[in-house]
Amino acid sequence: MADETILIRMAGVSYKYPGSQLNAVDDLSMTFGKKDRIGLIAPNGSGKTTLFHLIMGLIKPDQGDIEIFGKKVVKEKDFIPVRQKIGLLFQDSDDQLFSPTVIEDVAFGPLNLGKSKEEAIDISKRTLQFLGLEDFADRITFKLSGGEKRLVALATILSMEPSVLLLDEPTTGLDSRTKAKLIDILNHLSLPGIVISHEYDFITAVTDHIYTMENGKINLDEELHIHKHHHVHQHGKQPHKHV
Ligand SMILES: Nc1ncnc2c1ncn2[C@@H]1O[C@H](COP(=O)(O)OP(=O)(O)OP(=O)(O)O)[C@@H](O)[C@H]1O
Ligand SMILES: [Mg+2]
Structure with a gap:
């Protein structure tokens, strides 16, 4: 019988770009449970974004198996429920936003899920309001600032009422102040998810376990424990190095 506490299972998954x-x-195996809030902090090029794209079926593994919501996912149709329930925030907001106006972009997901136009607009307005973006509905998407695009991209996911979040560097x-707001929003939603970030404070605030990735593998043996420490120095006012 399938273990219903597991949302995503990967076994020996490898992927090489053409x-x-x-x-x-590279030969990545992991299980992700329905209460997990995992952080990934890892160097550029270590395979984080590729991992997210494999989970969403945007690229298909060369080797290994992926099981999501208890079902092996292989064909395009297997990923339909995955894309309905897992919200991926792309690393680059421009990959997420393609409609002329903000409200059209935010309503796109709900419309795709089969909601009526009225329902889709209603949920989109509520989502924008939840994110403090109610004045953005009629803004031209491509004229938004980078940070504004980031929040609107998040709105396009939240309007689909996902049950899992995959956030690829959400604080870019x-x-x-906006980062603090995002921490509140994510903790309020309290959804299971994986968050990729290079920002220690942020990732500590929104996830429960933090791992690193190296050469295409998650280092699951070693959880990162990030802590702040206060200390005094005899010559604290002088420039000094920490080793
Ligand atoms: N479309 C692509 N075609 C070819 N190689 C790619 C492509 N996308 C990524 N790669 C390569 O695959 C490896 C993993 O890339 P990936 O984008 O998953 O890394 P990342 O950990 O998300 O890095 P970053 O922190 O810079 O976002 C890198 O060596 C990268 O150069
Ligand atoms: Mg990346």
């Missing part, structure tokens, strides 16, 4: 020498994701371009 023309590349190395696997971007956000000022510290």
